[in-house]
Amino acid sequence: YILSEDDDMHTPTLFTEMDTLQREGDELEWKETARWVKFEEKVEEGGERWSKPHVSTLSLHSLFELRTCLQTGTVLLDLEGYSLPQIIDDIIERQVEEGMIPLELREKISFVLLRKHRHQTKKPIHRSLADMGKSSSSTSELLGLNCCNGYALHGSKFFGVPGHTQSRSMNNIAETPSPDQLKNKFMKKIPRDAEASNVLVGEVDFLNKPFVAFVRLAQATTLGGLTEVPVPTRFLFILLGPQGKAKSYNEIGRAIATLMVDDLFSDVAYKARDREDLIAGIDEFLDEVIVLPPGEWDPKIRIEPPKKVPSADKRKSVFSLNEVGQMNGAAGGGGGLSEDEEMPEQHELGEELAFTGRFCGGLYLDIKRKLPWLPSDLYEGFHIQSISAVLFIYLGCITNAITFGGLLGDATDNYQGVMESFLGTALAGSVFCLFSGQPLIILSSTGPILIFEKLLYEFSKNNGIDYMELRLWIGIHSCLQCLILVASDASYIIKYMTRFTEEGFSSLISFIFISDAIKKMVSTFKYYPINTDFKPDYVTTYKCECLAPDPGEFTPWTEFVWRTGTSYLPLNVTALDWSQLSKKECLKYGGSLVGKSCKFVPDLALMSFILFFGTYSMTVSLKKFKFSRYFPTKLRKLISDFSIFMSIMTFVGLDMLMGLKTPKLIVPTEFKPTRSDRGWLVMPFGKNPWWVYLASFVPALLVTILIFMDQQISAVIVNRKENKLKKGCGYHLDLFWVGVLMAACSFLGLPWYVAATVISIAHIDSLKMESESSAPGEQPQFLGVREQRITGILVFVLTGVSIFLAPILKFIPMPVLYGVFLYMGVASLSGIQFWDRIKLYLMPSKHQPDFAYLRHVPLRRVHLFTLIQITCLAVLWVLKSTFLAIIFPVMILGLMVVRKMLDMVFSQHDLAWLDDLLPEKEKKKDEDKKKRKEKEKDKKKAKEDDSEDEVRNVSLCCPLLEYWILNWCLL
Amino acid sequence: YILSEDDDMHTPTLFTEMDTLQREGDELEWKETARWVKFEEKVEEGGERWSKPHVSTLSLHSLFELRTCLQTGTVLLDLEGYSLPQIIDDIIERQVEEGMIPLELREKISFVLLRKHRHQTKKPIHRSLADMGKSSSSTSELLGLNCCNGYALHGSKFFGVPGHTQSRSMNNIAETPSPDQLKNKFMKKIPRDAEASNVLVGEVDFLNKPFVAFVRLAQATTLGGLTEVPVPTRFLFILLGPQGKAKSYNEIGRAIATLMVDDLFSDVAYKARDREDLIAGIDEFLDEVIVLPPGEWDPKIRIEPPKKVPSADKRKSVFSLNEVGQMNGAAGGGGGLSEDEEMPEQHELGEELAFTGRFCGGLYLDIKRKLPWLPSDLYEGFHIQSISAVLFIYLGCITNAITFGGLLGDATDNYQGVMESFLGTALAGSVFCLFSGQPLIILSSTGPILIFEKLLYEFSKNNGIDYMELRLWIGIHSCLQCLILVASDASYIIKYMTRFTEEGFSSLISFIFISDAIKKMVSTFKYYPINTDFKPDYVTTYKCECLAPDPGEFTPWTEFVWRTGTSYLPLNVTALDWSQLSKKECLKYGGSLVGKSCKFVPDLALMSFILFFGTYSMTVSLKKFKFSRYFPTKLRKLISDFSIFMSIMTFVGLDMLMGLKTPKLIVPTEFKPTRSDRGWLVMPFGKNPWWVYLASFVPALLVTILIFMDQQISAVIVNRKENKLKKGCGYHLDLFWVGVLMAACSFLGLPWYVAATVISIAHIDSLKMESESSAPGEQPQFLGVREQRITGILVFVLTGVSIFLAPILKFIPMPVLYGVFLYMGVASLSGIQFWDRIKLYLMPSKHQPDFAYLRHVPLRRVHLFTLIQITCLAVLWVLKSTFLAIIFPVMILGLMVVRKMLDMVFSQHDLAWLDDLLPEKEKKKDEDKKKRKEKEKDKKKAKEDDSEDEVRNVSLCCPLLEYWILNWCLL
DSSP states (O other): OOGGGOTTSOOOOEEEEEEEEEEETTEEEEEEEEEESSSEEEEETTTTEEOOOBBOOEEHHHHHHHHHHHHHSEEEEEEOOSSHHHHHHHHHHHHHHTTSSOGGGHHHHHHHHTSOEEEOOOOOHHHHHHHHHHHTTOTTSOTTOEEOTTSOOOOSOTTTOTTOOOOGGGGGSOSSOOHHHHHOGGGGGSOTTOEEEEEEEEEOSSOSSOEEEEEEEEEEEOOGGGSSSSOOEEEEEEEEEOTTOHHHHHHHHHHHHHHHHSHHHHHHHHHOOSHHHHHHHHHHHHHHOEEEOGGGOOTTSOBOOOSOOOOHHHHHHHHHTTOOOOOTTTTTTTSSHHHHHTOOOOOOOOGGGOOOOSTTHHHHHHHHHHGGGHHHHHHTTOSHHHHHHHHHHHHHHHHHHHHHHHHHHHHTTTSSOHHHHHHHHHHHHHHHHHHOSOTTOOEEOOHHHHHHHHHHHHHHHHHTOOHHHHHHHHHHHHHHHHHHHHHTTGGGGGGGOOHHHHHHHHHHHHHHHHHHHHHHHHHHHHHSOOOTTOOGGGGGGOOOEEEOOOGGGSOHHHHHHHHHTTOOOOOOGGGSOGGGOOHHHHHHTTOEEESTTTTOOOSHHHHHHHHHHHHHHHHHHHHHGGGSSSSOHHHHHHHHHTHHHHHHHHHHHHHHHHTOOOOBOOOOOSOSOSSTTOOSSOOSSSSSOHHHHHHTHHHHHHHHHHHHHHHHHHHHHHTOGGGOOSSOOOHHHHHHHHHHHHHHHHHHTOOOOEEOHHHHHHHHHTTEEEOOOOSTTOOOOEEEEOOOSHHHHHHHHHHHHHHHHHHHHTTSBHHHHHHHHHHHHHHHHTTOHHHHHHHHTTSOGGGSOOOHHHHHSOHHHHHHHHHHHHHHHHHHHHHHHSGGGGGHHHHHHHHHHHHHHHHHHSOHHHHHHHSOOOHHHHHHHHHHHHOSSSOHHHHHHHHHHHSHHHHHHHHHTSHHHHHHHHHHHHO | OOGGGOOOSOOOOEEEEEEEEEEETTEEEEEEEEEESSSEEEEETTTTEEOOOBBOOEEHHHHHHHHHHHHHSEEEEEEOOSSHHHHHHHHHHHHHHTTSSOGGGHHHHHHHHTSOEEEOOOOOHHHHHHHHHHHTTOTTSOTTOEEOTTSOOOOSOTTTOTTOOOOGGGGGSOSSOOHHHHHOGGGGGSOTTOEEEEEEEEEOSSOSSOEEEEEEEEEEEOOGGGSSSSOOEEEEEEEEEOTTOHHHHHHHHHHHHHHHHSHHHHHHHHHOOSHHHHHHHHHHHHHHOEEEOTTTOOTTSOBOOOSOOOOHHHHHHHHHTTOOOOOGGGTTTTSSHHHHHTOOOOOOOOGGGOOOOSTTHHHHHHHHHHGGGHHHHHHTTOSHHHHHHHHHHHHHHHHHHHHHHHHHHHHTTTSSOHHHHHHHHHHHHHHHHHHSSOTTOOEEOOHHHHHHHHHHHHHHHHTTOOHHHHHHHHHHHHHHHHHHHHHTTGGGGGGGOOHHHHHHHHHHHHHHHHHHHHHHHHHHHHHSOOOTTOOGGGGGGOOOEEEOOOTTTSOHHHHHHHHHSSOOOOOOGGGSOGGGOOHHHHHHTTOEEESTTTTOOOSHHHHHHHHHHHHHHHHHHHHHGGGSSSSOHHHHHHHHHTHHHHHHHHHHHHHHHHTOOOOBOOOOOSOSOSSTTOOSSOOSSSSSOHHHHHHTHHHHHHHHHHHHHHHHHHHHHHTOGGGOOSSOOOHHHHHHHHHHHHHHHHHHTOOOOEEOHHHHHHHHHTTEEEOOOOSTTOOOOEEEEOOOSHHHHHHHHHHHHHHHHHHHHTTSBHHHHHHHHHHHHHHHHTTOHHHHHHHHTTSOGGGSOOOHHHHHSOHHHHHHHHHHHHHHHHHHHHHHHSGGGGGHHHHHHHHHHHHHHHHHHSOHHHHHHHSOOOHHHHHHHHHHHHOSSSOHHHHHHHHHHHSHHHHHHHHTTSHHHHHHHHHHHHO
């Protein structure tokens, strides 16, 4: 079929409406019974409402009848029509000319076709209530059905008065759409340039053979109230037939309507030159049609629209290749052949990671790539979704800042405390978000850095070296090393990180998040021990008294001074009223606490647990709420977007209501370094001997590796192709700023910052965009991420000003924030293929979801792959728990080595599905294709890898290894 | 088509297997690629596994090609075949005879067709591991594919040796199935009488036109390893064709395989006399086929099998009526006409409630109906499901017994306490379960009875009448009244209870359950107040001391005696060590408690909340677990069945682990009346004046109404047709036993018992049976309820012996049981249509589920109906909270009056969908049909009700009422 190939002209989308002829009281009228934008919506007769959009299931019979109708009926293409009566006149004229209908029926047919049209419109409840009141007077009008007054109402009965004057007065209504049409909210669902096709079917008693007409107007014209919405009509299909076969006519109407909204057939209909073109279009449609056997499907079930339909272009190309569309059951029939065609898309890191070979070549390209996006990076941030993202990430960031700040303070004797942590986060984060290559990445303190600082502080304390100065020099060295890495395009090596490595890293980080959240929760139980022996009746025996120390044991003054450490208050200890002292005071002044209740703190632990678990589970439920049936889509989306905020608010509210003294978020309120003996600026010289400045190169190297791995792997995860990022990434630029910020932070004595995987993933998740579904029933598609710099900058600015927000923040209990942490960890796990594969272990194979890789890789091999990943993770987890944690990011390199070894266990085919291929292999293949003749031997070897079956054999080289691993796991 | 009409003979189910010819190394072999029991399962080539069962989507093209194949190919019907080689010989013979293939191809074709068959079998992981080890030696065998050794392996290559001797030695394998076939677990999924149809398709290089054969054997024969399972083959379809069109052949193979499992076509295939019959069968199939437009559906999506498919008989009848199957979109095309056909099934209470008019007629029928079931009532109880049901209901019952026992004890000064409650529950329950008409009903104390007892006790105390004796006489009178009601078949009036009344009652009871559970939980917070001002640091200031009363205020001896009430211990109060006393002792001896912590009890309230909420949510999650993908179906079902037990165990465990003194279940351990001054038997005479014996007739009347309504409405709910009970019910018999037990309980001084709605529903829910799905992909159907007497009897026997179980039961915390209560309430709400309709308020109409009534009744009317129900419930709820609670069941009569009034607001059509029609209306209709001529006027009126449109008008009579009601709600 040639017509469909010259598709230089775009045809408009068609909106199809089917009206059937029905008798309402004594009046005949056309009543809308179904409509199509892409899927069918039917008027539920009894329910007076639109059905859900569904796939039109047709009967083969009706399609054949339609074909016959078009063969025998009138086909008028490019008719010059300006009003319905004129068009109908033209049609009847033609039919009379061709001798298909006798002249005397002319008027009758015309009369019937010009009856008024009644549309099913959706009305708000208050309007339908008003109608209810009205309609009590005129009972003949159906409730909720809105009569379109397109044509004047003729009260006279047609069938009683055969010689009735023709209702030509009807065409006085202009082409301007009626108010009801304009008010119709359904218009929003129809594309702007759409045209309408109207299908009119009905049975009348004066015909003895069907009257069929298919009309294409030369210009799309608004034909009064013919269509529900003010969309100009282009096509008109009319089927009037003898009585008794209403159902059959209906089916034919549905068939042509379905055809009209089919992308290919509508093309054909627009371009058809004659009747034969249309028939050929139907035949083409029939050839592509999907058939369900009647015994396996109930035709009454309405099929929900699928997530995705094949695009028209694809169908066209399939057809032009003269191949029958491949049915789901048919794949693999060719045995191996068809599989190679279906190889998954290759892992593409894009040109961002190409090795330029020039000095700063990568950095230059990064800047060149990102600069044009800068304006849009700013204005695209203004969206309601950004608010929820900012709140969510802000809370995550300050919790992180407080946690790490507290830990750093402990580790470094408050040289870097919570205050420094806040300030550093704000500074580094906002600068990074403003200038970096990938502003979706959130900088934060990370575990390895914390451990490094701890070891460093201990080292310097033990060796009498000034910690801050040493740290400054390490920072400077590390910054220089980073810049060297940037200048030499070293980031290109992360090309060798495949899904295996990424997943290993990110799930490990997620597990750490989860375990940290739970650990914190458990520590609450230790911090606020519960008195499990408490018997309500013996409340009288529970007390805690502060007893004065034995006066004989110490001379009051010296002992007191020694105990309090810093303060030298001239207090007379013996004069104290010991029973009035608080617990802390008592211990401070050397008293001892005696009593059953001293060790215990009531309620707080359990309340903390309720807050923690409540926040987590409420967030999870609200996130899921997007998929529930309740409330309109927009509201649901809002609830889902703000789920974390709403959960936090709820449980902060609950906590305030209970009024218990749960541990609250405490942010520093004064702008000064945590330790009073340090200033805001660290001087580079003076405190340490000169060789320390040079020797700090060595620890700096470790820090550089730490930072490089941590930063770049997070960046790879953020830039994953699943996230559909459009503005490109900038690995070199990112590393540049991380290096610069490191030096800056070192000078200011602030902690060092690097990309935080989990928070960055949370950031991306909270900024995901979905298409607003256009045609009813079409699934919203994931469009990408709102890539901009505003949310990041706002988060860090807020973090900076948190010092002033302390009065508000102090209401937030810590367990609520731990709940948020837990959620972040769990959420970043879901969606990882590795996690899906772990779940497969628990599913019997018949219940497993239809993942693409399961269709192509044997389950055993999938399980083996997962098992190796789990083993790697377990090893990493154990290592992380030892002092080796400091070289943790370096261990990622170990993962990459394991991945390299997997090439020996798995075939390239399996790896392509489960993982990605390593670049060398791809390169090798490319080379093979280019230089076929060269390197005979090498090629032969590579070719072996290529061929499907041979690869299987290769994978069998290590069956014993495989056997051993699997057995080891089962034991 | 005539053949399908004489269906006196039942045709066996067909199992279809499709094998395709594939080259494995240098060998040709037939490899199984798909199979059908009812739905298609495909071998995932790469995944080496069976796909999920799905609906076979065919291409129209392949169906037409198949039709052509059958027209041109060889069709051999009723061939006498005993082995594959002989059958193949016969086929080739025929083809050669007809000149369709040249003689020289004979051997080649035969050779190809006799190649070995390899089946895809599912193996446990350890076997596939063993295979893995083996296969390392012979790399040509594919992993996981189990070679069927049906035919001897011929190592020689066919294509290299054209003149090869024919492999006739193959037929030495007997008809006995191979061990691999017998081991195949898939056999369980195939019906016992099934026969196989084998489809063999493949491409060969020596043919230039297709070789097609369709064979029906005279006798189904096991043809060696042809079929995956040891099922005898009846049909054989062979398609060999020239190379290059493998996909097309595959599709044809799938088409014939799908046809063979179609109920109607397989009938045709069994009965076909000639080729034309088969062709006609295909045409018939094509006529019924469901067509999906290619633009609205992606053929790659595998369609999940539907919940239900139209039965073959229905399809047959539709076809014989010469009507095209009605498509989902087509309904309502006839405008009102088609709707009347689709009226919902009528509410049927069956002959159980027919008014016999004879003395004890109903009772006699009940006994006659139930007696034959008695043996099965006993042995059908032995099932694993019963254990979980017994445990669940037992816990519900004892919780109820303790709760009501406690409340009754309070209300009657312990004349009836927890002990009596236990004993009564056990006695009444087990007798009822043993002899009643509906043993699924669980007897329990109910709220109205409790209130009645309370009022009665107060009355008798104030008027100096002996309570126990009065109660006995009321019991006797009430019993007699019940017996009169039984004798006069009075239960027939509950016919007038429609869904409206049932739903109102049962949701009210559910709400009471839920609110009680929550109230109890809240009261825990009052009972164990939390000290919200507690500051951990000031632990030293929290104490509670017992201070001795001021010695000047009272003379120690008298005052002490007065305060303690009963005991006259000669204790010297002044000599007490007041600080050592417990709270209770302190108050007992007149001390006063002073201190900040006296009023508070730490941790217990929060712990109770965690236990309560945890039990509830864990039960809900585990119940839902049945629908998850994890674990095999059986395990999931077990988890779901035992969900309540597992939750209780978990949280009892947690409670024990924490060791907190949460309130525990306390059952009496000694067998004696709660009040020491009453015995086990109440004497009827002696304590009250004679007129009391007669006057107690009046309160007895109230009790009778209470009991009658409470009992029978619960019975109606239990006997709902949705529960698919098969053994009938026995309203009269039930009432008889309730009456008798009432008298018995009165004599023993035990509480009165009546059917408990919520626990009975829970009982039924825990005994629901589902069919084990047979064909892969078929949905399990709800079969009914395990109707037996064992679970009920066990529950009450256990309740009786609970006194001895106290050491175990004392570990169960009360909040856990409140959680179970909450679950019971919520679970009995779900599944009520009323509840579904309430949810509709929150859903935008496009997201509403496709309920049948929504297709037929306008949403406004549905909402209005729901609103009226909500209003009624609210009124009942308010009344229940006042002293009117005593006439609560009488208010159900009020609901029935409201329902009667609804006839004026709603049309009969709407009511038929939303509710059930009242019996008069039905009767009237019946009368109308019978005596058309009689009562002209009455008939006319009734007819108005009948006609659809007129009914609408009737419903419009009260539009203002409707308007007012809806507006009132919106405000």
